[in-house]
Amino acid sequence: MRLKNKVIIVTGSTTGIGKAIAKAALTEGAKVVIHGLEEDLGQLATKELGEDNTILHVEDITAAGCAERLVNLAVKTWGKLDALVNNAAWIVSSDIDTTDKEFLEKVLEVNSIAPFLLIKSALPHLSTSKGVVLNIGSVNAWSGEPNLLAYSISKGALMTMTRNLGDVLPRTHGVRVNQINPGWVLTEREMIRKKQHGLSEKWYEEIPAMYAPSGRILWPSEIAAAAIYWLADESGPISGQVVDLEQHPLMGRNAPKDSSTIHGKP
Template structure:
């Protein structure tokens, strides 16, 4: 792997949208640090597939993002392996639909820890390296941050915090580091199934009348990382549902 190749750390990279982001950035020439928590087997399989394309281009890092002690090591491990860091993609998220009245302090804190505090602390750890490389951060938000659902109040608040963090970091890390967010709408149905009535409602509320794809989110992340004059912005990829 050439020492001049850019390096990205992607959280939640083992599966679904995170894996699509990792594949796309690897195809763009990045060395990719693949973070996972519960999906080590999937992360190892993805790394093997990417290594077959370009030897020495991946690293798998495992850890619970809700544990603040884990986070500096993810950045340090990436830099130790590849010698630099050019991009951070905060993709991993906790998602727990819970009625407002049933959301206790522990559940609220767990969502905030993974969805807002972890991206903040990772950005803090990565900042010196990203400043040196004049790199970028992309945070993966959610439509519900701006259009919350009754059973997603705490989750929506955590993602709204992430969008606020995006704008704050864009100011704090300027001019060397650009920070933006992608805010997806419905991309993949939950793996444990989605109520058919809710699916139909979501599609009816989406002007383009379809789900987005993981590849479309990955394309947006790749575009935001390429450079340019954009920082502190939220790119909404929701098929028009936020109109």
């Protein structure tokens, strides 16, 4: 039980990677605040994960006061807060022609500013527990795909914040901050997105080796397994680190010109 009695907030945890992290944390003995945008998905996730050690909060992560309400819910329910997983994100396509000021600000608000505000709200309690922040980024933070401009910018900002706070907060508050950058993951939403792009029902079984040398893309449970290490005490004093979870090197790979028809990392 690597997370026994630890209280953890996982944003965006009604589906996909977030739900997988919540499930893994519960299996390791944690108590988890489940968070999402849709009430129906939240209820389904809570039923699946079990109600004994979970509590659900449904709200737009960018709503004024949402960060405080999430933190207060955890502390009111279980008396403390040991970890925050910033997983909620808006995955949306855009390029230089379709990205204007208003759109970019909205993407940054969800993917970069909301995680920052949650860290600020959680910090007093994490300082008491000598806790940890785990940000879920994306390999697109390094430069990103042509059709994921705004999203890539926002994940780049999140990665810089992780390194900055990961350096400062251990010294000032005793709180570690690290980040996982998933590659291409087979989430429920990714399956839907690709079918909307015109691909077959089983598109994930026909991915070229260029994108999946192993013959498949990543599963949410594999990202969750890595997350447990960073949330557990076994990661010791390590802070300010960003770990890419992909099955091939990111630098020096040249994708085919028609890569946008199949590729779509989170």
